[in-house]
Amino acid sequence: MSDEAVLNKVIELAEPILEEQGLELVDIEFFSQGSEWLLRLFIDKPGGVNLDDCADCSRELSLILDVEEVIEVAYRLEVSSPGIDRPLKKEADFERFKGEMVRAKTLQAIDPDLRGYQRKTFIGELLGLEDDVVFIEQNDKEGGRVELPLDSLEAINLEPQF
DSSP states (O other): OOOHHHHHHHHHHHHHHHHHHOOOOEEEEEEEEEEEEEEEEEEOOOOOHHHHHHHHHHHHHHHHHHHHOOOOOOOOEEEEEEOOTOOSSSSSHHHTTSSEEEEEEEEEOOOTOOSSOOEEEEEEEEEETTTTTTEEEEESSSOEEEEGGGGEEEEEEEEOOO
16 A cells, blocks of 8 residues: 555544544654654644543554554554644644744745745744635734745744744
8 A cells, every 4th residue: 555545544544533532633644764664643622632632542543553454564653742833734724823923934935025035934924825825924024915825835834922
């Protein structure tokens, strides 16, 4: 089974477990780390997840994955919080975190606000997502709104405020 097929099957099995526990699947990774394979799920819920949430999810998912024999190689399962710099992956994330500070990194250096220099990192308030374009009000001294096509982004994460 291809890595993508494994991920799709794990998602299919995990989502009902997560929904039952009031949790959301934020991201999933399946990769080799040296000679070891790692299946990592990032889960969240309003107010954040705790260690018990991760342990409960890990225990239930581990049982189902063993029964279904989804992964044909030895692997380690990790279930954790996405952290304070949570990635925004789904369309619903852009609505949920509208008004929050984000850090967007583009694949290529660009100058969407015509400041005269190209860069890859944009930090500011998330205004939303519309027609696969992310709108951010920058919070640097020059400010200004940027429009970044989703397909131009390497990543977009919440930007922790201290």
